[in-house]
Amino acid sequence: MNPKQTFLAKPFDVLFFRDNKAFDFGEWYSEGIFPPYPSTFQGLIRTNILMQNKMIDNQGKLKNHNEAEKLVGNDLQFPFEIEGPFVSYDNQLYFPTPKDIIQVNKTKAKQSQLSSVTMQSDVGLDLFYSDHSVKEKFLHFSQSLLCMDLFNEYRRNGEIKDISREGPYEFEQRVGIKLDLDCIPPQKKNEEGHYYMTHFIRMHHNGSLFFSISGNGQFDFHNQYGRLGSEGRGVYFEKTGNLLSKIKLENKFYEELAKNRKFKIILLTHGIFKYGWLPFKKADNNIIEADFADKKILLKLIFAANDMPLRISGYSQLKQKKAGYGKAGRGYAVKKQVIAVPAGSVFYFDIPSQNIDEAILADWLKALDVSKIENGKYSSMGYNQIAIGKIK
Numbered sequence: 566m567n568p569k570q571t572f573l574a575k576p577f578d579v580l581f582f583r584d585n586k587a588f589d590f591g592e593w594y595s596e597g598i599f600p601p602y603p604s605t606f607q608g609l610i611r612t613n614i615l616m617q618n619k620m621i622d623n624q625g626k627l628k629n630h631n632e633a634e635k636l637v638g639n640d641l642q643f644p645f646e647i648e649g650p651f652v653s654y655d656n657q658l659y660f661p662t663p664k665d666i667i668q669v670n671k672t673k674a675k676q677s678q679l680s681s682v683t684m685q686s687d688v689g690l691d692l693f694y695s696d697h698s699v700k701e702k703f704l705h706f707s708q709s710l711l712c713m714d715l716f717n718e719y720r721r722n723g724e725i726k727d728i729s730r731e732g733p734y735e736f737e738q739r740v741g742i743k744l745d746l747d748c749i750p751p752q753k754k755n756e757e758g759h760y761y762m763t764h765f766i767r768m769h770h771n772g773s774l775f776f777s778i779s780g781n782g783q784f785d786f787h788n789q790y791g792r793l794g795s796e797g798r799g800v801y802f803e804k805t806g807n808l809l810s811k812i813k814l815e816n817k818f819y820e821e822l823a824k825n826r827k828f829k830i831i832l833l834t835h836g837i838f839k840y841g842w843l844p845f846k847k848a849d850n851n852i853i854e855a856d857f858a859d860k861k862i863l864l865k866l867i868f869a870a871n872d873m874p875l876r877i878s879g880y881s882q883l884k885q886k887k888a889g890y891g892k893a894g895r896g897y898a899v900k901k902q903v904i905a906v907p908a909g910s911v912f913y914f915d916i917p918s919q920n921i922d923e924a925i926l927a928d929w930l931k932a933l934d935v936s937k938i939e940n941g942k943y944s945s946m947g948y949n950q951i952a953i954g955k956i957k
Contacts, residue, residue, distance in 0.1 A: 603947030723957030
């Protein structure tokens, strides 16, 4: 496997990414999603590799499907390891705001206080719950991303002293029309009453999307051009340093977590796990099993802060190839829908007493931080990226 390479995808103009929600049921407004799903972004990477190898013709169609699969894989095989995409601005990465942060005032935020007793949850586990007042609001509702400095401050201390910083992008609302397809060419007119508004993303100056890629093959993206998003907006690639490695903390941080035998996992990208909504295998009651080298580390889940699950699907070249390209409609080529835990979700764990040395626990926590929870092609394309933090 070739070493990891890191790049920025810099947009020329606004960006817009659709979710899986239909847009033709009388709606007049669409927000989209940002940052894009890893499964959306990997399409940009695969397409760019195919273009570099002259596997796409002037009409945008594959010349040779079998050769293309050797280069970029298919629905079942993903031959690369991708991290990201993460928003980058002013030489810092931005991560989804963890869903356990309460906004105290205009400048300060802190980790939500846990209840003093547990209660039976609807998932059959005895968990603590967030014990905050009605007036206190979760920060992620008003501020969807945190810059790396604030994110690390939260991971170390469970609070942020100054959240009043400029964000990496702004919304730009644009109005569109729907064309009347019954109109006889060359005349064109809009269908009466079919106007809509769309929430575009405009990155601030030098704003971009950071990603890394490793695997077999050459990934010469530097100074290359690509098309990204629902409207195929232009981006160009620029080689950069490994910005993601900067959020790794000092050894003392992991040693302190191991000593206190408590830590939290924060999802940096959406999670598609082997075990449903849990990042590790459930053993018994609240006990979760994690593997490290030849050892099993037992964890006790005590709290979780997440949101409504995401439903992720997409378009399948492999299904379309098997169905035959002469068949009408894209319905033949829709991928199986999967359920994802939203980025920013947080899991709190106790580490029960067991015959594992503190030094081994510290090593495991260090290895776990800024890593991915393995789940085949989904983790390889960028899902399941995590960081860990202290529980205050």
